[in-house]
Amino acid sequence: MYKLRKQKQEHKSNCLICGHPLEYLSSAFELTCFYCGKKEKGSIFCSSDRYHYVCDDCHNLSSFNYIKDFILSTGGKNPFEITFDILNNPNVTVPMLGCHHAYILTGAVLASLKNRGHIHISRADIEELFYRLSKQAVGGYCGLSGVCGIVPAGGIIYSILTGSVCGKDKEQKITMKITALLSKAVFDLTGPSCCKAYLFKALEIISASLYEDFNFLLIDNDVDITCNFKELHPHGCMREKCPYYADSYIVNVEKLKESLKDTTIEINFKLDKSSFENNNNIPPAPC
Ligand SMILES: [Zn+2]
Ligand SMILES: [Zn+2]
DSSP, X not given: OHHHHHHSOOOSSSOTTTOOOEEEEEEEEEEEOTTTOOEXXXXXXXXXXXXXXXXXXXXXXXXXXXXXXXXXXXOOOOHHHHHHHHHTOTTSOOOSSSXXXXXXXXXXXXXXXXXXXXXXXXXXXXXXXXXXXXXXOOTTHHHHHSOOTHHHHHHHHHHHHHTOOTXXXXXXXXXXXXXXXXXXXXXXXXXXXXXXXXXXXXXXXXXXXXXXXXXXXXXXXXXXXXXXOGGGOTTOOOGGGSTTOSSOEEEOHHHHHHHHHTOSOOOXXXXXXXXXXXXXXXXXXXX
């Protein structure tokens, strides 16, 4: 299956197979995956007369493997640069829309934390976090349930850092704080949805929050975000409504701190990093 996909030219937006616009259904019905032949209930398919359907596993497979390898091998310390290295690599297809962006977010931040010496990450850890994401970052469900995969992606980073599992106190609270912040940011940016904008904003929020909560600084210099994806959006770029539509969008640490102050969600405690240092930073099993 993997070989077959590598031989084909995949489209970065719309239908992966033929590039036609996609249909989004309000009710799922049984469809057959073009790549693996799996029959399952789905709600997104190609509008061409060939009705292409790609299951979530196949939609994500080649880029997930690439993202995993990249996270483990990169020496990058800046999560924005790691993200753009993945998005701009011509050898991997990251569709314009899709939960790949949630995986890139988690991976880029954890790679940055690893390369700055804050945590150790093994392939088994990455498998664990990808498994968790697969449970809650599901293609198209941003529109069907109101939860974008970027939200649990941020929660997984905090869960890995704090050892949060169901039933823990401060660890779960602070994990839910970051998901609340991200959900609010996704809400602010929607109209229509844009996975690229969500990813960029989530990187800003998590970078600020990790600094505020744990004193982990992920960027040393200003970052200039340039969005090269405006013409690829199948539902239309938000243009001037999007903060990343301008030719240049500068991120710096002071701006990150300011953006956190804008939120209406406040949690008046800080987790003491020493309280979870005994976790050895090994992700616990999900509850
Ligand atoms: Zn198609
Ligand atoms: Zn499939």
